[in-house]
Structures are given as C-alpha cells and as structure tokens.
Amino acid sequence: MTVKDDRYLDPAVETMSREDLERLQESRILQLVPYVYQRSPLVRELWEKHGVTPDDIKSLADFKAKVPFMDKDMIRDFRDRNDDPFGGLACVGPPHMRGVGFTSGTTGDPTPLPRPEDNAVLIALKRELWHIGMRPGDTLTYLLFTFREGMIADRWMDTGFTPICVQHSPLDIPYLIQISKEYRPKALFMISTPMILGLEQYEKNTGEDIKAAFSSYEGIVFGGEPMSPHIRKLMERWDFNVYELTSLGDVATATECSAHDGMHTWEDVALIEHLDPDGDSDAEDGGRGEMVVTALLDDVAPLIRFRTDDLIEFTRKPCTCGRTHGRMKPLGRKGDELVVNGRSVLPIDIFPFIGDFPETRTGLFQIIRPQRETDILKLRVGYDIDALQDGENALIERIKARIKSELDLPSDIELMTNDEMVKLGPPNKIPRVSKS
Ligand SMILES: [Zn+2]
Incomplete structure (x- = not known):
C-alpha cells in the first residue's frame, strides 16, 4: 500500500512526469478537437479558413503545428459580425453555462467569455490552498470580489475547509481584523492593492497591530495587479507570507508556491505554449515569450490556442517544491514591449x-x-x-x-x-x- 504524500492535494497529478503530463494533455486535446469544432462557430469558421479539420489532428504535435491561433480581436469581430454575445465561443447553452465573465486584459472593450459550471479555477485554487497549509477542518478567510466568487466559495466545500467570507472592500476592514483575531484562520484568499492601502490607513487611524492580527495566516494570496514596491514593503513589515497570484490567460489562475520562484501553471487544466512574440516558434525555456493557452477542461467555451498578448517568463524545469508543472512570471503586455x-x-x-x-x-x-x-x-x-x-x-x-x-x-x-x-x-x- 502506498501512502499518499500529504504535501500535495493531488500528488499523482502535481508531481507527474513530463512524459505523463504530455500524454494526459494529448488525450484531452484529442477529445477536445472534434467537440469544439462541431460546436463553436468561431472555431469552425477559423479552422475552415485555414483548411484544418479534426481529422488532421492526431497528436499533440499536430495540434501545435496545425491549429490556427485565436485572439481577442477575432472574438470581438465574430461577436459584432454575427450579433453573437458570446463571440462564437459557446459550445453549449444553459444549464451548463453558468455565467459570462470577461477577459482580464485592459486594452479595448472587454471580451466576453462564457463560463463553465465547474471551471478550472477551482482545481487550481484547491491545490494552492492545500500547499499553503490548509487541511480539512482549517479556517480560511475568503475575500469576495464579485458574486461569482461567492458561488465558487460555495462549491469547494469538499476540501473540508471552513471559509469565512468577507467583502474585498476597505469598508469591511474592521470585520476582517475581528475574524482574523477570533478564528485564527490559516490562509487568506485573496487580497489586492486597495485593501492593503486600506489596512495601512486603518493602522494609522486606530493604532491596530496589523502584524499581530494577521499572525495566524500561514499564507496570504495577493493578486489583481502587479505588486508595487510600496505594497511589498508594507506586507514585509507586517510579516505576511505572500503568495502572488495571476491569471492564467483567463483559463484558470496561477499562484506561487513556497519556493516563490514563479507561479505554477497547472498543465492538466491548460495547455501552455510559450512562443516568440514575433512569430510562432517556441521561446527559450526560462526566457521571455507570449503565453498562448488552450483550456483542457472547459466544455462550455474553451479557448483554443488563444494568444493572450501577455508576455511571461516561463520554465518547465521541475520546481524545488516537488511539482513538475511549469512556472511563469508575468511581465506585461506584448504591446508594451x-x-x-x-x-x-x-x-x-x-x-x-x-x-x-x-x-x-x-x-x-x-x-x-x-x-x-x-x-x-x-x-x-x-x-x-x-x-x-x-x-x-x-x-x-x-x-x-x-x-x-x-x-x-x-x-x-x-x-x-x-x-x-x-x-x-x-x-x-x-x-x-x-x-x-
Ligand atoms: Zn513550486
């Protein structure tokens, strides 16, 4: 009998060899290709234009060599030409479609993305919280940005974590401090710049000892935008053990691990390509390249070889934390380079x-x-x-x-x-x- 490695929520997947990971990606890709070609009007139109059909794709290598890229402009253009609010991406309708999100980009008008019922965000989130130290029975402080996160918070109870939800709003800081002191939660998901600035102000106004109030947290997830030097200094002064989070091309999220050397891209939920921003050849491992994503576990509106316009540093070298999935560092927009x-x-x-x-x-x-x-x-x-x-x-x-x-x-x-x-x-x- 083998004992499950308690360091990982899902050790078989998180520490899978590169060969096994690619085999898993290939099997998911080969299921996805005919599915999406039959259902997504945008994919069908785009592939027809490039003379590609599902019969041409028999391996992961075929997929990378033959499937055309999509980008935000194509989604918006399809939406406008066809009066399709989902930009030709939707493969199913209700009840599987649980809502519509928008891409995280800051340029142009927001691009709609229909969201699946049980999206990859949850898988990533559970693994990360486990890694931070959460175990069944532990309390988690969950800061809510939107209603959608409220729905998500309700759907990962199978972990046995006890979430306490607080609005991600500077107005709720007294409540955040109170529950942090009373319940001594182990992790906080997730905080961003306005809340940190709010805490700084609250400290000034009330003399509250933020470091003591937050001392039970073994990890605090920070995301939303890049961390400024001022925010970093404040969190260092309060002794926060910070795990930075970023968007994985709108497919899921990627969060740092205890090694703090890049954010883990879960490659069983997304196929990550790291390409020369000028063309379509692979960028050097560890170097700068554009992130191109394919959603492997989204049956509602999967992005297929989506050029994110995000430049990342990316490596597939195994991490010292023991996980084998890639790691990225977000660098900025391609248009800013x-x-x-x-x-x-x-x-x-x-x-x-x-x-x-x-x-x-x-x-x-x-x-x-x-x-x-x-x-x-x-x-x-x-x-x-x-x-x-x-x-x-x-x-x-x-x-x-x-x-x-x-x-x-x-x-x-x-x-x-x-x-x-x-x-x-x-x-x-x-x-x-x-x-x-
Ligand atoms: Zn790691």
Whole structure:
C-alpha cells in the first residue's frame, strides 16, 4: 500500500512526469478537437479558413503545428459580425453555462467569455490552498470580489475547509481584523492593492497591530495587479507570507508556491505554449515569450490556442517544491514591449530601481515607444523639484548611469516634474508606455 504524500492535494497529478503530463494533455486535446469544432462557430469558421479539420489532428504535435491561433480581436469581430454575445465561443447553452465573465486584459472593450459550471479555477485554487497549509477542518478567510466568487466559495466545500467570507472592500476592514483575531484562520484568499492601502490607513487611524492580527495566516494570496514596491514593503513589515497570484490567460489562475520562484501553471487544466512574440516558434525555456493557452477542461467555451498578448517568463524545469508543472512570471503586455538593440524592455524592468533616487521617490515614469524596436531607451521620469540634490543635468546623468548598470543600455532621459507627470493620468495609473 502506498501512502499518499500529504504535501500535495493531488500528488499523482502535481508531481507527474513530463512524459505523463504530455500524454494526459494529448488525450484531452484529442477529445477536445472534434467537440469544439462541431460546436463553436468561431472555431469552425477559423479552422475552415485555414483548411484544418479534426481529422488532421492526431497528436499533440499536430495540434501545435496545425491549429490556427485565436485572439481577442477575432472574438470581438465574430461577436459584432454575427450579433453573437458570446463571440462564437459557446459550445453549449444553459444549464451548463453558468455565467459570462470577461477577459482580464485592459486594452479595448472587454471580451466576453462564457463560463463553465465547474471551471478550472477551482482545481487550481484547491491545490494552492492545500500547499499553503490548509487541511480539512482549517479556517480560511475568503475575500469576495464579485458574486461569482461567492458561488465558487460555495462549491469547494469538499476540501473540508471552513471559509469565512468577507467583502474585498476597505469598508469591511474592521470585520476582517475581528475574524482574523477570533478564528485564527490559516490562509487568506485573496487580497489586492486597495485593501492593503486600506489596512495601512486603518493602522494609522486606530493604532491596530496589523502584524499581530494577521499572525495566524500561514499564507496570504495577493493578486489583481502587479505588486508595487510600496505594497511589498508594507506586507514585509507586517510579516505576511505572500503568495502572488495571476491569471492564467483567463483559463484558470496561477499562484506561487513556497519556493516563490514563479507561479505554477497547472498543465492538466491548460495547455501552455510559450512562443516568440514575433512569430510562432517556441521561446527559450526560462526566457521571455507570449503565453498562448488552450483550456483542457472547459466544455462550455474553451479557448483554443488563444494568444493572450501577455508576455511571461516561463520554465518547465521541475520546481524545488516537488511539482513538475511549469512556472511563469508575468511581465506585461506584448504591446508594451520595447526592443532596444535586440533586448526586450518592459515597465517591469524599470520599476525596481527608478524610485531609488531622492528626487524620483514617487517612481513615476513612462517608456517612450514610438515603434517596437529602437536603438536607445527613451524614458520620461517624474521628479520632485524640492528634492533636487545637484541640478537636473546631474540627476539625468545619475539615472543614465543606473540604467547602464542595471540593463546595459544607452538611454535618453526626459525629466518632468511630478505635478506635470500625474496630469498624464490618475495617480500611480499613468500609462507606463507612451508613443511620444
Ligand atoms: Zn513550486
């Protein structure tokens, strides 16, 4: 008799060999292909245009070589041409379709995505919470963003976790603190920037000891948007053990593990391709590439070779936590990438150091991107005129020297006062990339 490895909720899947994982993906793909071709009007139209039929797909390799990509523009275009609110994606109607979500992207109008009854998000979430340390009988604080999450919270009770739901709203912070102190929950799912800022304010106003109130949490899942240096510092000060979460191309979520070296992409629920943003060949393992997803467990409206427009760093090397599924680090939007002398530059590369000078502490900056490729990195940087140490020109030289040492790139810096800079958008939300 073998003893189940208690470190994993589903050890057979989570630690499966790469060969077995690919066999599992292949069997799911081969079921999915005829299913989706017969039912999804968008897939049928797209494949017909490319002369592909299910008979052409006999293996995972065939799928990757022959099936055409889809993207958000195609979904919206199909929706508009055919007056189909589901963009040609829906393979079934009610009662299996449980609602409609929207893609997580920030560009253009939201793209509708019909949602399945029991979607892959649940599978990922259960594995992650188990990994954080949740076991049957433990209490979980579950912050609700939307009604849909309320439905989900109700449907993973088979884990034996006891959830306490709190609205993800700064107004509910006193309640969050109260239940954290009374019930001593083991994990918190999930918190994002407005709530952290709310906690900071609450601490200031009331003198509440946030670190003590949250000391029972073995893990706190953070998501919603990239973590700013300020938010990171606050959570470090409160001793939060943070697990970052991101969207897995709208198919599921991906969350960090205890190794904190990338977010696990569950490859039994999604086929992940990591492709050269310019073309369709595989990017180097560990390098930058565009995430392309195929939903393997969605029978309502599966995305098939969906180009997410998200650039990720991605590796399939097994993780020190023992799981064998890939790991990703989100980097930004493909449309934001600037290539300077062949080197990829994204806002995420500038964030870590741009606020290090006394004059630039607010960390406001814009990458100037007139076209994708340039030979010099042009940056607009916000500065505090009252904090000037040795004049504008000297500050420019210090920033240029820092960029040279961090990124090994020549740069051209335009200084703009913080007051002028924030007029380019709401605070901390100015576009990080600008055409001019
Ligand atoms: Zn891991």
